[in-house]
Amino acid sequence: MSQCKRIAITVGEPAGIGPDLVIMIAQQAYSDELIAICDPELLITRARQLNLPIAIERCTFDTEPTPHIPRTIKVYPVELKRPAVAGELNPDNAAYVVETLRIAAEESLAGRFDAIVTAPVHKGVINEGGIAFTGHTEYFEAITQTPQVVMMLATEGLRVALVTTHLPLSAVSAAITPERLTDVVTVLHTSLKQDFGIADPHILVAGLNPHAGESGHLGHEEQTTIEPTLATLRAQGLKLTGPLPADTLFTPKYLETCDAALTMYHDQGLPVLKYKGFGNAVNITLGMPIIRTSVDHGTALDLAGTGRADAGSLRLAIQYASDMARNKAKSIHERQETH
Ligand SMILES: NC(=O)C1=CN([C@@H]2O[C@H](COP(=O)(O)OP(=O)(O)OC[C@H]3O[C@@H](n4cnc5c(N)ncnc54)[C@H](O)[C@@H]3O)[C@@H](O)[C@H]2O)C=CC1
C-alpha cells in the first residue's frame, strides 16, 4: 500500500483565481503528489503575473507517485481554446474547462488518481459556451453513474449537507421526495461513519418551510414527506432529529449535539457555513466511488492575477482529499485482510 497519494487538481475557470491558487499552494511541500489538469501555458503566464516561481513538469502515470516538491508542479496538459486573460470570461474556453473535469473523473475511475480536488468553475460561462452545466457535483454524479451524491461543506465545528443542490427555488419543493430524502440521509450517514470515523452519527434535519411548517399552517412538506421519511429511517436505527426550523437548528444548543446538519436547499445551509468558516471550509461530494473535494468559494474574477486571493480553502481541500484517500486505502486493506 503506497503511502504517497496521487491527487488531481482541476484548475477550473482559467480567467478566475484557480490558476493563482494552484501556483500559490505549489510553493510549499506536500507529502502527496499533486497533478494539475490544465494548460501549462496558463500557469506559466499567471505565475509571471503573480511574480512567483514555478517549474512545470509533465505528469506520467508509469511510476509510483512522489511527494510534491516546492515551486514545481506536475501538469496533465489540456490545451486552452483561447489564451486566458485574468478576470475576463471567455465562453470559447467552456469545453476546455469541462474536459479537465472529464479527465479527472475518468482517470480516477480507472484508479490512476486517488482523489480529485477542484478549483472553482464559472457555471454561467460554461452554459454560455453551449454546455448545459449546473455544477461539479451534478457533473461528477452523472459521469460516475452514482444514483445519489450529497454535497457537504465542512469547517471547524460544523458540517452542512444539502438535500437539493443547484436548483431554482421554485423547483425545490417538488424535488424533496421520500426517495430522495431517504437516499441523501443514507449517503450522509454512511459517509460520516466511513469517511469521518463517527461510530453513530447524529444528524439534525431542517424543515423546508418557516418554523418547519408550523404544524401545517405554513406549508405541508414537513407533514407529508419529511416527518414520515425520518420516522422510517429512525426505525432502522439512524439517529436523526427533525424536521427542525432551520433558524432553530442553527443555534449552539442544537449544533453542539450533532455531527452534521442536513438542510433542504443550497441557500438554507451554505450561508451559515460560510459565515462561520469562509476561507477555511471545504466542499466534499459524498457517495461516489471516487473522492472529490473542493474549495468553499467561487471564481473571484475581481482577484484573479492580483495576488490577493486566499489559498486557505484549497489547502484544506487538499488536506481532506489526502486524509480521505488514506482512510479509503486503509479500509480496503482491512477488508482484504479479513477475507
Ligand atoms: N466550487 C465551485 O466551482 C464554485 C463556483 N462558484 C462560481 O463562482 C462564480 C462567482 O461566484 P460569486 O458568487 O461571485 O462568489 P465568489 O466566491 O467567486 O466571490 C464572492 C466574494 O468572495 C471573494 N473571494 C472568493 N474567493 C476568495 C478567495 N479565495 N480569497 C479571497 N477572497 C475571495 C471574492 O473576491 C468576492 O468578493 C459563479 O459562477 C459561481 O457559480 C461559486 C462557488 C463554488
Ligand SMILES: NCC(=O)COP(=O)(O)O
Ligand atoms: N456553493 C457551492 C457550489 O456552488 C459548489 O458547487 P460545485 O461546483 O462543487 O457543485
